[in-house]
Amino acid sequence: MSKPSGLGALCGELGYSRQSYYQAKEREQHRAVEESAVLAGVRAVREVLPETGGRKLQKHLRQAGILIGRDRLLRILKHNDLLVRRKKNYRRTTNSNHGLRVYRNLVREGKPHRPNQVVVTDITYLRTLEGFCYLSLLMDLYSRRGK
Structure with a gap:
């Protein structure tokens, strides 16, 4: 005795109705049409x-009448290689390739046990209308307060 063939039998074997198969097929076609409209826009x-x-x-x-959620739009853009890469906001301002002496870190693993035992410093560059200005910072490593 042979098993019945056809779409109904196949759907029955998989635990789905024929109606759910056709609904899924229609949803897929609808999404493809929507996606092509989004890509055109x-x-x-x-x-x-x-x-x-x-x-x-x-x-x-x-504004063009195409309503789509953010996540779906990004998924469509990613799938079609249309995502724009962000530009890194990076400016190199320090020249570390110099012949000047570089001091070793004297407090690499030790922790201060009282205030004013270790003071650390750093500089940063601030862009102004007139060019760059330097900001020098001094901080007590124990209390984390500026000097």
Whole structure:
């Protein structure tokens, strides 16, 4: 005796109804149509504003009548290699390649036991309208208070 063949029998073997199969197929087609509309909208915005990120894209798509959630939009962008990489906000201001003496760390593993036993210092660069300014900091390592 042979088993019945066909979509109904296959769905029955997997524990699904034929109706759920067709509903899933329809959902998949609907998502594909929505995704193509989103991609078309993203490409149109990116032609004018090539570095536009997810939030602004979502806003432009909403104005065009395409409603999509942030996570789904980002998933679609990632799947289609349309995510814009963030630029690192990094400026190198210190030149460590010099012939000057570099002092060793005298307090590498020791911890201070009282105030004013160890004082640490550092400098940082601040950008102003007139150029860079230097800010020097002194701090007591025990109390973590500035000097």
